[in-house]
Amino acid sequence: xxxxxxxxxxxxxxxxxxxxxxxxxxxxxxxxxxxxxxxxxxxxxxxxxxxxxxxxxxxxxxxxxxxxxxxxxxxxxxxxxxxxxxxxxxxxxxxxxxxxxxxxxxxxxxxxxxxxx
Numbered sequence: 396x397x398x399x400x401x402x403x404x405x406x407x408x409x410x411x412x413x414x415x416x417x418x419x420x421x422x423x424x425x426x427x428x429x430x431x432x433x434x435x436x437x438x439x440x441x442x443x444x445x446x447x448x449x450x451x452x453x454x455x456x457x458x459x460x461x462x463x464x465x466x467x468x469x470x471x472x473x474x475x476x477x478x479x480x481x482x483x484x485x486x487x488x489x490x491x492x493x494x495x496x497x498x499x500x501x502x503x504x505x506x507x508x509x510x511x512x
Contacts, residue, residue, distance in 0.1 A: 403485060405429050405439060406462045406493065413455035420445055423452035427461065441465070443487040451490050460493040 407429035416422045422444055429437040441463060443451065455461070465487040474480050 401466045402464065403467050404462070404464050405437075405485070407437075407439075407460070409455055409457050409459045409461060410438060412457050413452050415448065415452035421448040421452070423448040423455065425455050427463065439485055440470075440482065441485045441487050443490065447487070447490070454492075462491040462493055463487050464489040 405427060407427040410426040410428050413423045413425040416424070422442060424440070424442050426438060426440050429439060431437055443465075463485060465485045468484055468486050469481050470484045471479065471481045
């Protein structure tokens, strides 16, 4: 029997204000910085879709601490010279706002099964 699970959890700070894009399906793009071992930092691009994007997008501001859960996917494209490019992106299913008071507000994506990828 083979089991495959693609779920990632990251806690960090927003590296920029969220970019909300409305279309057939709402989308919000943002980045987080995650502190790592020995003063390293991982920068992760994130995307949330649908109702989750509409709900949290306007509230995501640079420097804000958050906790995200989602699936890691590979975004692929070609640059202007035709060279293939790719990067890992987290398709977010859940966002929690963190604060210094150890409390969190949760936003689960009601359309989690309808992420277009």
